[in-house]
Amino acid sequence: MKKLLTAAALSAALATPALAETTKVGFIYIGPVGDFGWTAGHDRARQELQDHFGDAVETSIVENVDYGADAERVMTQMAISGTDVIFAASFGYGPDVNAVAGRFPDVAFQHATGYIQEHPNISLYDARFYEGRAVLGHIAGKMTETNTIGYIASYPIPAVVSGINSAFLHARAVNPDVNFRIIWTYSWFDPALEADAAETLIEQGADVIMQHTDSTAAVRVAEDAGVMAFGQASDMTQFGPTAHLSAIVDRWAPYYISRIQAVKDGTWEAQNSWMGFADGIIEMAPWNDRIPADLQAEADNLIAAIAAGEYHPFTGPINRQDGTAWLAEGETAPDADLATMNFYVEGITQELPN
Amino acid sequence: MILGSINPAVLLAALMVAATPILLAAIGELVVEKAGVLNLGVEGMMIMGACIGFIVAVNTGSPLIGFLGAALGGMALSLLFALLTQALMTNQVASGLALTLFGLGLTALLGQSYVGITPPRTPKLDLGPLSDIPFLGRALFTHDIVVYLSIALVAAVWWFLKYSRAGMILRAVGENHDAAHALGYHVKRVRVLAIMFGGACAGLGGAYLSLIRVPQWTEGMTVGAGWIALALVVFASWRPWRALAGAYLFGGVVVLQLNLQAAGVKIPVEYLSMSPYLITIFVLVLISSGKARGSLNAPGSLNRPFHASN
Numbered sequence: 001m002k003k004l005l006t007a008a009a010l011s012a013a014l015a016t017p018a019l020a021e022t023t024k025v026g027f028i029y030i031g032p033v034g035d036f037g038w039t040a041g042h043d044r045a046r047q048e049l050q051d052h053f054g055d056a057v058e059t060s061i062v063e064n065v066d067y068g069a070d071a072e073r074v075m076t077q078m079a080i081s082g083t084d085v086i087f088a089a090s091f092g093y094g095p096d097v098n099a100v101a102g103r104f105p106d107v108a109f110q111h112a113t114g115y116i117q118e119h120p121n122i123s124l125y126d127a128r129f130y131e132g133r134a135v136l137g138h139i140a141g142k143m144t145e146t147n148t149i150g151y152i153a154s155y156p157i158p159a160v161v162s163g164i165n166s167a168f169l170h171a172r173a174v175n176p177d178v179n180f181r182i183i184w185t186y187s188w189f190d191p192a193l194e195a196d197a198a199e200t201l202i203e204q205g206a207d208v209i210m211q212h213t214d215s216t217a218a219v220r221v222a223e224d225a226g227v228m229a230f231g232q233a234s235d236m237t238q239f240g241p242t243a244h245l246s247a248i249v250d251r252w253a254p255y256y257i258s259r260i261q262a263v264k265d266g267t268w269e270a271q272n273s274w275m276g277f278a279d280g281i282i283e284m285a286p287w288n289d290r291i292p293a294d295l296q297a298e299a300d301n302l303i304a305a306i307a308a309g310e311y312h313p314f315t316g317p318i319n320r321q322d323g324t325a326w327l328a329e330g331e332t333a334p335d336a337d338l339a340t341m342n343f344y345v346e347g348i349t350q351e352l353p354n
Numbered sequence: 355m356i357l358g359s360i361n362p363a364v365l366l367a368a369l370m371v372a373a374t375p376i377l378l379a380a381i382g383e384l385v386v387e388k389a390g391v392l393n394l395g396v397e398g399m400m401i402m403g404a405c406i407g408f409i410v411a412v413n414t415g416s417p418l419i420g421f422l423g424a425a426l427g428g429m430a431l432s433l434l435f436a437l438l439t440q441a442l443m444t445n446q447v448a449s450g451l452a453l454t455l456f457g458l459g460l461t462a463l464l465g466q467s468y469v470g471i472t473p474p475r476t477p478k479l480d481l482g483p484l485s486d487i488p489f490l491g492r493a494l495f496t497h498d499i500v501v502y503l504s505i506a507l508v509a510a511v512w513w514f515l516k517y518s519r520a521g522m523i524l525r526a527v528g529e530n531h532d533a534a535h536a537l538g539y540h541v542k543r544v545r546v547l548a549i550m551f552g553g554a555c556a557g558l559g560g561a562y563l564s565l566i567r568v569p570q571w572t573e574g575m576t577v578g579a580g581w582i583a584l585a586l587v588v589f590a591s592w593r594p595w596r597a598l599a600g601a602y603l604f605g606g607v608v609v610l611q612l613n614l615q616a617a618g619v620k621i622p623v624e625y626l627s628m629s630p631y632l633i634t635i636f637v638l639v640l641i642s643s644g645k646a647r648g649s650l651n652a653p654g655s656l657n658r659p660f661h662a663s664n
Contacts, residue, residue, distance in 0.1 A: 032462065032573035034469050064574060150616070183615045186623055190577045191568045193608065196372055200612040203368075204359045215575075217568050220472075238470050239570065351620045 022058050023085065023263055025049070026078035028071060029063040030090035031189045037214035038188065038233040038250070039063065042089040042112070045252035052257050056264070067092035072099055079104040085263055087256070088112065090188070091157060097122060108268050110259060112252075113159055115339065120270050125255060128276030129159060130166035130338065131306050132248030134313035135284060135299050136230050139245060140208045141171030141178050142295050143228055150201025151182045152194055152211040152218055156353050158341040160212050165345045166313045167210060172347055181206055182350050191217040202227055208245075219244055228290075235285035246299075247285040254280055274335060277307035314338065319346035360613045366493035370501055371567060373605025375400070375559040375576075377504050379583035380590070380597045381511055382555025387587055388515060389548035390528035390655035394450025395435055396556050397580025398457025403428040403557025404564035405461035408473055408571040411561075417476040421500065421561050428557020429550050431457055436549045439659070440542050446657050454580065462573045469571060476500070476566050500562055505598065507555070512594040524548060528653035531660040541660050556580065585634035591651045 027046055031039040043061065050059050060083070062074050071093050078086055079100060085108045088097045094116040101109045101119040109122045117124055140149050149171060153160050164182060171178045181204060183197045190213075198209050198218035202225045209229040211218045216239040222229035223240030231237070231247030255275065262268040275281040284303065287296045305311035316327030321344040327333060344352050379396050386393050406427030411420025431453060438449045476498045485495040514521040526534040527544045535541050563579065564571050582604060590596035611626045 034573040181616045191572050191575045195568050197612050200616050203364050204616045220570055350618045
């Protein structure tokens with residue numbers, strides 16, 4: 001009987017973690033916090049979260065967690081040890097988040113850039129990176145002298161593909177002769193491979209390098225080769241003061257703070273948030289001085305127009321790569337199309353790996 | 355398809371650069387395994403070399419002293435493995451895996467304040483008129499000294515194992531440690547020295563990544579190069595020149611697929627990236643079938659612990 005009572009008391013205590021004074025928040029990262037890119041961006045937000053709430057929040061991190069069994073183990077461990085909210089900061093954690101969330105209905109799960117939401121305790125959040133890519137494409141199209149832009153891409157998933165399309169459309173809009181050369185590394189973080197890819201692209205004529213991978217290697221290679229580059233997810237200026245034109249910088253902090261506040265208020269519920277310039281979730285790293293003043297102004301205007309909702313980076317007419325129509329004149333892309341984008345737009349010469 | 359944009363000379367040059375880190379690590383591990391020890395900690399020793407080499411190079415301003423530091427760093431970590439497996443008789447596989455995890459964690463700590471720093475530049479070796487030879491000049495004679503050092507090291511190891519007395523003792527220890535012991539050779543001393551050599555080579559390979567190929571320090575930057583080096587030793591069936599060929603083949607696959615992609619050729623990248631591992635698994639299957647073991651040249655006492663009392 002005594003055992004039973006203890007068990008009942010224990011389960012009652014477990015069922016109301018949100019009422020505890022200190023909210024325990026766990027983060028799992030695909031890369032090291034020192035990557036100066038994607039994972040660094042999430043960890044910046046974690047620190048801001050910690051500063052914002054002080055002692056009312058206790059954060060913990062596990063870095064370099066692989067997708068699959070590893071991620072499941074780490075999240076299960078976090079859930080068992082009383083974590084109230086778990087942020088899984090990478091696309092590929094989807095199946096693992098859903099598996100663990102089903103077993104721990106009292107833990108709130110926040111999955112970045114995901115699309116699987118099988119339980120009421122999973123929120124998805126993502127940034128409209130294609131908005132930033134539009135700005136990068138505009139600048140790249142104007143800055144390139146060889147009319148060849150190199151693009152180091154990670155995995156052919158919608159977020160990456162829509163980024164390539166957005167950058168390409170806006171580069172073409174200001175420079176009809178521009179071409180893209182795209183290399184897929186099938187990795188988010190492999191400095192040596194990214195350096196080799198950048199060198200290959202430069203050797204084949206690219207004078208602007210864009211990347212959708214997380215290390216700083218490509219910026220460094222571009223600096224050495226005397227060409228231009230854009231950083232990824234964080235300001236990478238220090239790795240190539242001359243080469244680095246700008247970067248899309250992720251600012252997850254406002255969102256993280258609002259979600260933890262919701263947990264504390266007891267108002268947290270599953271959502272699917274897709275945020276962009278308007279929400280302050282992405283911003284551009286300071287323009288390099290080598291970008292002419294009028295181009296800087298154009299870029300600033302483009303950002304303002306996107307943030308104000310006056311301009312959508314995917315506004316028709318846009319055809320798919322095979323020539324079939326996607327968006328009619330004046331039509332803007334529905335979110336569902338962007339979230340599942342698996343085709344290149346017309347004008348890109350390479351084939352998209354499937 | 356725009357294959358014309360690929361310059362074969364540049365491709366060959368890039369291939370040599372891409373292959374050098376794994377070649378250095380593999381040739382070291384080859385000697386270790388020839389002595390009958392399986393050290394799975396290559397990845398850990400490489401990242402140690404990458405980190406220590408970077409720190410030393412930044413603080414002294416000399417990449418060459420950096421490489422020396424990297425060799426010592428890799429060696430220091432390998433001594434831990436030697437202590438565990440040779441003195442304390444722990445399981446080699448488990449100790450090697452632990453060494454990798456330890457190396458990755460330790461370097462993340464040591465390198466913290468070195469992220470975002472630019473290391474001193476390693477000069478290309480000036481080979482004068484040789485680099486002006488059409489095609490070959492660009493492909494073979496425009497490298498830094500470490501690329502040539504790695505090839506020289508392969509030649510030296512080949513000569514050492516095949517012709518020197520010490521090399522024959524090392525092989526004897528690896529083939530049959532009981533017989534070698536009965537003949538009065540110091541099995542453990544030979545093995546510890548081999549492990550140290552392997553650590554130094556892995557350290558050099560790691561430093562090649564952080565000082566020349568990338569060049570910067572990033573936590574976890576080896577991303578599996580050590581495992582490829584391990585696979586390479588098996589792939590080469592413990593023969594130095596085959597390790598060289600294998601490293602250039604592995605490096606070639608990487609560089610070629612990048613070039614083909616950039617040139618717009620549709621290739622199955624996933625399959626190409628897994629091919630080195632597939633070949634290695636195939637070789638391992640062959641080895642484990644008793645008959646082929648001899649012909650594939652695997653050292654007889656590989657991964658078997660030795661104690662004089664046996």
